[in-house]
Amino acid sequence: MTVFEEILAVRAAEAEIPLTDAQIAQFAVYNEMLTDWNTRINLTALTSPEDVAVKHIIDSLTAYDAALFDGAKTLIDVGTGAGLPGIPLAVYAPHIRVTLMDALQKRVLFLMEVTRAMGLTNTAAVHARAEEAARQTEHREHYDIAVSRAVARMPVLLEYALPFVRVGGTLLALKGRAYAEEAAEGAGAARRLGGGTTLARPVHLPGLDDVRAILSVRKERPTPKGYPRRHIK
Template identity: 60%
Template sequence: MTDFTTELRAAAEAASLSLSEEQILKFTRYDALLVDWNERMNLTAITEPRDVAVKHMVDSLTAYDAALFSGAPTVIDVGTGAGFPGIPLKIFDPSIRLTLMDSLAKRLAFLEAVVEDLGLTGVTCVHARAEDAAHEPQRRERYDIAVSRAVARLPVLLEYTLPFVKKGGHLIALKGRAYQEEADDAKHALKVLGGRIESIRPVTLPGLDDKRAVLTIEKTAPTPKAYPRKAGTPAKKPL
């Protein structure tokens, strides 16, 4: 057993998460791959076992909502980076049909290696910018759930993600201490893009006292075809 395994067990218990031995083995292998690849490319600044267990793995699992994730939903992780929160969610609930999307090809090589090494099925890795992929017919408004962590402020994130979500589906956004301010600033974007905030759930991570929350946004109407705008525009000129 590694230090990471011990830290993960403790963090999961503190967060009231029940993990099977198989899940713990997969999380441990994921950590080993992350640390190894991180020596060759910049995947994460967080590498200490306890920090990875709490700030990456357990944090990602705060996005899990048993009601929303029932019935093998299609899930897209937009701007997944090193695979958070998508891969931990897939390890936790193998039934989800997951798409991992990122704009950096090097990251996709890492994600594909993780998926293969861990034997994860029902996972697709896509190299694309959200602003482009969201206009593709096979992806636009095709997903039950979009998830995203540490990608952009909420008004910008909504333009990146809501076009992928089918009407009646949801965006689950993991947010830091400014979550209420971001929610307030996103009112216009929500109206334009066809969404409404369904819930804001404050969360705490084991051993940390910083403020964070999980925002669940329902897709209430189709997103107008003009959105997302061309690459770079959402960040430069937020709705």
């Protein structure tokens, strides 16, 4: 086992997120390629083995909820960046078809290469701006789950991401210390865009004492045709 694989195995066990040897090996490929590509394009400021294991992979996997994911078939990661949280969730829930969407072509190229190297067959990388793709028939109200991490505060994120979710589906937003404030801030936007009440599920990352939570919004009604706007404020 490499240092990274050892750290990931220990930290995942501490987080009570069981990973198989095969999954750990897939994440080792991800770590190696992320570190390599990051020397050429800006993917992340966090590249130490501990940071990739905990702040990227385990953090992404905290979005997983068996009750929600077991019955889901499609997921979109809006503004995926380096493939987070979409790639870890694709590894952990291989029955779900995961769309990784990003507005930067160079990052999409990385996503295509790294998912191929990891042997993932349930992912697709899409080069698109969320506010444009969410108006396209093949994406609008098409997904069981939309996820997003570190893209925008809740009122803006809801407008970017909730139009992708089918009625009855769920938006999951990975948030930090200000999650309660953000949930309150986004309540009006959630209702306006067809969503219900914003629920918060606090999560903990092993070895860290910071505050994090998964905010979830269930889609109750279709998003009005005027959203998302071309220029979201």
